[in-house]
Amino acid sequence: MTVPRVVVVAGLAIAFFLIGCRTSPAPEDPMRLAVAKARARAKATRSNHESFISSLCPYPKEGLLAGYECSSIARDRERCLEFSLDRERAALVDQSYGKEWRDLDGLYEDWFRARCGVDQALRWVDLATREWSDRTGQGLRENRCVQRMLEERLFFHASRVGRMDGFWRLVEVRQAAGGRALASLEQARAATEKPAVVKADLSGSVRPESWRELVYRLDVALARPPILAQRHCEMLRLEGDCETKLTLYFHSIGEDADGLVVCKF
Template structure:
């Protein structure tokens, strides 16, 4: 599996975001000597960006605790929802690498975890960048970035919706009972697919729900605030690449 550093993964996103992520968490210049070491590097970068995100959010949220307690509660609830969505979105992105939608089999390999760590890096960086701009008084930081996000967002929406449809088709023809359930590599049953699909539904519904909540906190939201914010989240979601996939496949 090809693993790219965050700097390369962000090439399709606005330079301001790339600059923020590089400033708060400079990429390691060390060359990993193994998959294990590379995974640890990716995990450390994700954790660094998570802390940077929380630090930026703290500058937004904590001052509200006494001055605007209702807004404080809303921001805290929003971030809790965001954290849950982000965890599920990145877990879904990782699992997509290991579930063959042609055979209905789930496998496992040494590359497990790379995609999830890189996904978390992108989402932590984006949320931290947004919070940092808000803390500096920019209440509409998406306005200058939206043109660069529309294309990637549309592509991600299309890819993930198509993936969901393929998952539904695979689940519909899955066996009722699991085959060798203790094995890490096995054919998934309908019971296995049920929570997989439920999580996928939550992931795809999440951007609009989070955007709606976020825009209620914007003092004077633009008419397209929800669309812009949802786009900003979808733009961080790379298209799933399930094994055994092919153009026009089932």
């Protein structure tokens, strides 16, 4: 029996359709695709940033080191970054608004010294009892924070004068980290307002002067980023959400210091 031509054509069409359904890849989840792209951008931005900094002051090789060796390496790299930033500031003399940028750098440094002091203190103090640990190796966390702060300033100035790009991409990818850091500082500051819990047997020491210094530094760490953001946006002649984003960016630097491996021991 002869099969009508129209039936054959219809059958072939259905067969090809079914084959296509089996072999066509499943569509990408839009949310997963967006997250993957964001992570790729963040990784590329961080790589660009770290490549630039490493060209000025190379990162130490990771390895098992004694505490004193680690401290020495950390101090040497901090001095290298400070020297590089001093050269950058010296060049501001010949730039437009050079004095204003130098003054703003001074404001930035006052802030990051306080911020890194907070980072160090919160590592070793019990906010409930106001008891300080007497363990060794306490300076490394502060040094790591200072290194990151200096790195960020060098990258900013290089981007500002056109030697590098990617600063504003860095600001974008740091927004979530800035929010976390701000919340952590606010939580710590609120804890300092509570009465100290009295313990009969202290394993560390109570240091009233250190406690007062911590509270002062927490206030500076919280109050200064919005001021820095406002001044930067004015100098750069940027409006819109510039201040909001730069405020979170500045807060993010302290948290991001946790990703800077000085050395392991």
